[in-house]
Amino acid sequence: MTIxxxxxxxxxxxxxxxxxxxxxxxxLGVQLQTIATDFQRISKIHxxxxxxxxxxxxDSQTLYQRLVFRHKLYQxxxxxxxxxxxxxxxxxxxxxxxxxxxxxxxPVIAGLGDDDKPFICTMDAIGAKxxxxxFVVAGTASESLxxxxxxxxxxxxxxxELFETIxxxxxxxxxxxxxxxxxxxxxxxxxxxxxxxxxxxxxx
Amino acid sequence: xxxxxxxxxxYDNNGGSCVAIAGSDYCVIAADTRMSTGYNILTRxxxxxxxxxxxxxxxxxxxxxxxxxxxxxxxxRHLTYQHQHNKQMSCPAMAQLLSNTLYYxxxxxxxxxxxxxxxxxxGKGCVFTYDxxxxxxxxxxxxxxxxxxxxxxxxxxxxxxxxxxLLPAQDAVTPLSETEAVDLVKTxxxxxxxxxxxxxxxxxxxxxxxxxxxxxxxxLRKD
Numbered sequence: 001m002t003i004x005x006x007x008x009x010x011x012x013x014x015x016x017x018x019x020x021x022x023x024x025x026x027x028l029g030v031q032l033q034t035i036a037t038d039f040q041r042i043s044k045i046h047x048x049x050x051x052x053x054x055x056x057x058x059d060s061q062t063l064y065q066r067l068v069f070r071h072k073l074y075q076x077x078x079x080x081x082x083x084x085x086x087x088x089x090x091x092x093x094x095x096x097x098x099x100x101x102x103x104x105x106x107p108v109i110a111g112l113g114d115d116d117k118p119f120i121c122t123m124d125a126i127g128a129k130x131x132x133x134x135f136v137v138a139g140t141a142s143e144s145l146x147x148x149x150x151x152x153x154x155x156x157x158x159x160x161e162l163f164e165t166i167x168x169x170x171x172x173x174x175x176x177x178x179x180x181x182x183x184x185x186x187x188x189x190x191x192x193x194x195x196x197x198x199x200x201x202x203x204x
Numbered sequence: 205x206x207x208x209x210x211x212x213x214x215y216d217n218n219g220g221s222c223v224a225i226a227g228s229d230y231c232v233i234a235a236d237t238r239m240s241t242g243y244n245i246l247t248r249x250x251x252x253x254x255x256x257x258x259x260x261x262x263x264x265x266x267x268x269x270x271x272x273x274x275x276x277x278x279x280x281r282h283l284t285y286q287h288q289h290n291k292q293m294s295c296p297a298m299a300q301l302l303s304n305t306l307y308y309x310x311x312x313x314x315x316x317x318x319x320x321x322x323x324x325x326x327g328k329g330c331v332f333t334y335d336x337x338x339x340x341x342x343x344x345x346x347x348x349x350x351x352x353x354x355x356x357x358x359x360x361x362x363x364x365x366x367x368x369x370l371l372p373a374q375d376a377v378t379p380l381s382e383t384e385a386v387d388l389v390k391t392x393x394x395x396x397x398x399x400x401x402x403x404x405x406x407x408x409x410x411x412x413x414x415x416x417x418x419x420x421x422x423x424l425r426k427d
Contacts (some may be wrong), residue, residue, distance in 0.1 A: 147354025148361065150395035172361040176353070 003104050004125075006031060008179025009054035009139035011041055012149060012170055013110040013120040015132075016162035019190040020118040022050050022110040023170045023199075025141070027182040028057055037182040037203070045071055046081040047194070049111035050187055051091070054139035055125065056104035063103050067091065084111030084119040088129060095127035102126050106138040116191040141180045144173035163188045163197070171201045215267050215315045216241055219402025220252055221351030222263035223389055224321035225363070226329030226344050230382045230413035233321035234389045235263040235349075236397070236424065238405040248405035248426065255417065257282055260295040260322035261410050262302070265349030266336070267315035274314050277305055295322030299332040299340060306338030313337050317348040322412055329412075351396035351403040358392055382411065390422055397424045 008029045013022040028039035042052040043064050051067065053060030070090060074082050082090070088109050095103060102125045113119045122136040123129045130136065134153050137145035148169040157165060167186055174181040184199030222235040235252035238245060253263045254275045262278070264271040281301060285293050293301070299320050306314055313336045320332040320340075333346035345363050347355040363380070380388065386409060393407040404427070409420045 143353040144357040146399040147351070147392075147395060148357045150354070150398050151358040151391055152361075168361055172357040175360060176357045 001104075004055050004106070005140050005179060007055070007057040008177070009041060009057075010141035010145060010170065010174050010177065010180040011052035011054045011106075011108045011138045012135060012145050012166060012173075013052065013108050013122075014135040014149070014153065014162060014166045014169075015118045015120055015155075017156040017158055018116055018118065019159045019162060019188060020110045020112065020120060021159075021162045021166045021186060021188045022052055022108065022120075023166050023184055023186040024052050024054075025139075025170070025174050025180040025182065025184055027180055029179060032178075034182070040185070042185060042187060043068075045087060045111075048116075048189065048191075049082065049084050049087055049109075050189065051087075052108040052110075052138070054106045054108065059103040059105045063091075063094070063105050063107070066094065070094075084109060084113050087111065088119075088121045088123070092123055092127035092129050095123065095125065099126055108136055108138050110189070112189065112191060139180060141173045141177035144176045145169065148173045159188050159190050159195070163195070167199050171199060175202055216269075217266060217315070217350075218246070218268040219350045220265040221347060221349035221355060221393070221396055221400065221403045222252060222265050222317070222319050223347045223355060223359070223392060224263065224319040224331040224333075224345065225359075225380070225385045225389065226321065226331040227382060227385055228329065228379045229323075229327055230385070230411060231261075231321040231323060231329035231331065232382070232385045232389055232409065232411050233261045233263050233319065234393065234407055234409040235265065236351075236393060236403045236405060236407050237421075238403065239268060240402050243401075245405075251408055253408055253410055254279075255410075256293075256320075257295070257298055257322070258292040259412060260293065260298045260320065261412060261417070262318055262320050263348075264316045264318045266317045270314040271316045274305065274316050278302060281305070294325050295320065295330055295332075296324055296342075298322070299342070302332075302334065303338040303340045306334065306336065310337050317352075319346050319348050321410075323414075327414060347392075349403075351393075351400040354396045354399055355392045358395065359388075362388060382413065386411065386420070393422070393424060
């Protein structure tokens with residue numbers, strides 16, 4: 001479906017030892033024209049929950065705004081931050097609501113759940129969840145990301161090694177995709193801190 | 205009145221992935237042995253690799269009927285060359301012949317995605333990569349086929365030299381040893397097999413070096 005290739009995107013999340021990393025590219029394009037080189041695809045829901053939205057940029061912005069709204073309501077009512085598993089079900093339900101006129105977005109959700117256990121999942125544009133124990137990928141560079149992550153991933157990596165691995169996987173993959181790139185944005189989240197880093201890659 | 209389209213296609217895609225890596229004095233060419241059509245497996249034991257000349261090996265994925273026809277044409281042309289010149293074709297010569305043969309059928313192409321590997325006249329490894337109509341380029345490494353989008357980024361990561369535009373100038377890529385290259389090939393096929401349904405069963409690895417040709421097999425996941 002070429003609507004998913006309109007803006008171009010690459011998002012990946014990986015599980016480590018008591019931590020997770022989520023990374024995206026920074027390009028926003030309109031087909032072959034690059035419009036922005038600092039586009040934020042990953043957003044924070046709360047300190048231990050991040051969502052990266054690939055696909056059509058307008059739909060990812062709208063979906064993000066609606067999700068923040070729903071999460072704030074949840075926080076007011078429940079006096080709690082949402083668990084990642086719960087949040088994933090919320091995103092899935094919201095997407096399926098639009099089953100016959102969907103948001104053209106493929107979300108990647110990453111968070112620390114109960115006992116700070118890392119949780120990642122992705123879903124298609126109509127909310128079919130895919131839980132994974134190792135890594136999830138989305139975007140126009142998804143096939144390249146599958147290959148790179150499958151070769152580079154090891155279970156139980158510490159935060160620093162996880163950062164290196166996810167960065168290398170992201171940069172090698174977007175370099176083979178014309179519609180994504182212009183650097184990378186990586187968040188590495190442990191129970192105690194969040195490290196946000198910008199990657200310098202090929203600027204084409 | 206919209207134009208009527210054919211309800212039959214002369215082409216099919218039998219899937220599979222091919223990889224070739226060139227070293228300083230060797231070349232590794234590999235392809236999986238699965239032949240499929242749609243969601244079915246026709247056989248787990250089909251070789252996509254063809255030994256065209258003494259120092260030249262071709263791996264082809266795509267439509268295997270066209271691949272078989274292409275191999276026959278090249279083999280016949282090579283035999284003619286041997287009769288006329290009293291020597292084997294060099295790998296760069298075969299590379300040009302393959303390009304011309306593919307372009308000859310520009311308007312009804314061979315649905316064949318090829319990588320040619322071998323040793324050049326100086327004994328150095330060479331790899332040539334092609335599209336279906338004969339556009340080709342000499343490279344240090346390449347992959348083609350259904351798993352190529354999964355494999356290429358990882359090969360870039362492991363093998364690509366740093367940009368020549370960088371300052372201070374960085375040294376070119378340290379060439380891998382033959383065993384390291386074979387290990388890399390095994391790793392990429394294992395990874396591609398996990399995520400590509402058309403790649404699996406076994407990988408056939410051919411190594412060309414000064415002492416001749418050596419063939420090896422490695423089992424892959426059969427699902």
